[in-house]
Amino acid sequence: MAYTVIIPAAGQGKRMNAGENKQFLKLQSVPLIVHTLQLFEKDEACEAMIVVANKDEIMEMKQLFSKHGLSKVAAIVPGGRERQESVYAGLLEIKKAESVVLVHDGARPFVRPEEIQRLVAEVGEAQGAVLATKVTDTIKKGSREQMVTETLAREELWAVQTPQAFSYKLLKKAHDAAKKNGFTGTDDAGLVEHIGGRIRLVPGDEENIKLTTPYDIGIAEMILEKRKEDQL
Ligand code: CTP
Ligand code: MG
Numbered sequence: 001m002a003y004t005v006i007i008p009a010a011g012q013g014k015r016m017n018a019g020e021n022k023q024f025l026k027l028q029s030v031p032l033i034v035h036t037l038q039l040f041e042k043d044e045a046c047e048a049m050i051v052v053a054n055k056d057e058i059m060e061m062k063q064l065f066s067k068h069g070l071s072k073v074a075a076i077v078p079g080g081r082e083r084q085e086s087v088y089a090g091l092l093e094i095k096k097a098e099s100v101v102l103v104h105d106g107a108r109p110f111v112r113p114e115e116i117q118r119l120v121a122e123v124g125e126a127q128g129a130v131l132a133t134k135v136t137d138t139i140k141k142g143s144r145e146q147m148v149t150e151t152l153a154r155e156e157l158w159a160v161q162t163p164q165a166f167s168y169k170l171l172k173k174a175h176d177a178a179k180k181n182g183f184t185g186t187d188d189a190g191l192v193e194h195i196g197g198r199i200r201l202v203p204g205d206e207e208n209i210k211l212t213t214p215y216d217i218g219i220a221e222m223i224l225e226k227r228k229e230d231q232l
Contacts, residue, residue, distance in 0.1 A: 001045060001100055001120050001121070001123070002045055002046075002047050002099070002100070003045060003046060003047065003099065003100040003101065003102050003120055003165065004046075004047055004048045004049075004050065004074075004094055004096075004099055004100075004101055004102070004168075005040050005046055005048075005049050005050070005101070005102040005103070005104055005163065006050045006052065006087055006090035006091065006094075006101060006102070006103050006104070007033075007036065007037065007040075007049055007050065007051045007052065007090075007104055007105070007106050008052045008079065008083055008086040008087050008090065008103070008105060008106060009021075009023045009033050009036075009051055009052060009053050009061070009079075009106030009107075010052045010053050010054045010057075010078070010079025010080070010086040011023075011079075011083065011086075011106075011107075013025075013107075015212050015213050016211070016212065016213060016214060016216075017213075017214060018214075021054065021057060022107060022211060023053075023057075023061075023106050023107065024057075024060070025211070025217070027109070027217070027220055027221060027224060028221070028224055030068070031064060032106070032107060032109060032211060033051075033061065033064070033106045034064060034065070034068050034070070035109035036104070036105075036106050036107070036108060036109045037049060037051070037065065037068075037070050037072075037073065038068070038070070039109070039111060039113070039116075040072065040104075041069075041070050041071070041072055042113070043113050043116060045116070045117070045120065046072060047072070047099075048072055048073075048074040049070070049072045049073050049074065050073075050074055050075050050076075050077065050090045050093045050094070051065075051073055051075070051076045051077075051090075051106070052076075052077055052078070052079040052086040052087070052089055052090045053076050053077070053078065053079060054078070054079060055078040055079075058076050058078065061076055062076055074093070075093045077089050077090060077092075077093055082184065084175075084178065084184055084185065084188075084191070087103055087175070087188060088175050088179065090103075091168075091171065091172055091175055094168055096168065097168055097169055098168070099167075099168050100120060100123050100165060100166070100167060100168070101165070101166055101167070101168045101171050102116070102119075102120070102162075102163040102164065102165045103162060103163065103164050103165075103166075103171075103188045104162045104163040104164075105162045105210055107210050107211045107212070108161065108162055108208060108209065108210045108211075109211070109220070110205075110207050110208050110209060110220075110223055111131070111161075111162075111163060111204075111205075111208045112205065112208075115131055115202075115204050115205060115208065116163060118202055119131055119163055119165050119202050119204075120165055122165070122200045122202055123165045123166060123167060124167070125167050125169070125170070126167075126170065126197065126198065127170075127197065127198045127199070127200060128164060128165060128166040128167075128170060128171070128188075128189055128192045128197060128198075128199045128200070129164070129165045129166075129199065129200040129201075129202050130160050130161070130162075130163075130164045130165075130187070130189045130199055130200070130201060130202065131160075131161045131162070131163060131164075131202050131203075131204030131208065132158040132159060132160045132161060132201045132202065132203065132204055133158065133159050133161070133203065133204055133205070133206050134154075134157070134158055134159075134203075135154060135157040135158065135159050138151065138152075138154055139151075139152045139154065139157055140152065158201050160187060160189065160201075161204050161208050161210070162187075162210075164187065164188050164189050166188070166192060170192060170197055171188060171191075171192065173195060174188070174191040174192040174194065174195050174197060175188075175191055177191070177194070177195050178191045178194065207223055209223075
């Protein structure tokens with residue numbers, strides 16, 4: 001099924017501590033954001049990419065995208081202070097109400113086409129879908145004083161990734177409601193859940209990491225190497 005993808009890339013990358021937005025960090029001499037966009041450039045089902053960028057980085061991104069031949073970038077729009085505001089800015093660029101919309105972090109360059117396909121297949125009018133993996137660590141809740149208050153049942157726990165997929169109408173409705181009610185979620189599915197929408201968990205792959213701290217750069221280089229070898 002054809003879809004449009006919104007790519008939030010308007011963060012600061014503070015935890016990466018690179019002195020610049022981590023989207024510009026080079027992995028095997030190609031900037032992180034370009035790696036991510038290349039995934040969707042190659043996916044035939046992807047009709048358009050809407051990139052959300054920091055206002056003063058729009059020009060730099062524009063030049064990068066044309067240099068790397070990323071022809072599906074339909075717009076680069078300025079983001080907001082929180083990721084949720086950035087996604088909303090991207091949503092406002094979509095005019096086709098019937099379409100399926102994916103939201104995918106600019107900092108997640110390793111999702112595979114088959115995972116996107118499985119995800120999109122699960123999207124309905126009143127239902128969204130997210131890629132996720134079952135957690136392997138035991139997760140405990142802790143108090144501010146760092147005392148355990150609860151141990152959660154691991155069989156029920158999933159670590160949620162992006163892409164997350166929705167019908168345009170459902171996601172727009174969820175974001176509009178969140179904006180109106182001052183509700184902040186940590187992912188887009190959370191906003192849909194908040195208005196009673198149902199979200200399907202689609203098993204993903206642990207390689208679909210989000211580059212967050214300097215530690216992740218080593219892992220990313222390793223994944224890239226491994227994929228290069230697999231192609232030989
Ligand atoms: N993002 C965004 N707008 C924001 C905040 C985040 O578009 N106001 C994007 C980031 O650019 C990233 C994705 O959302 O691609 C996931 O966010 P995260 O990993 O937290 O990235 P940063 O916010 O840049 O990093 P940090 O929280 O360490 O500053
Ligand atoms: Mg952040």
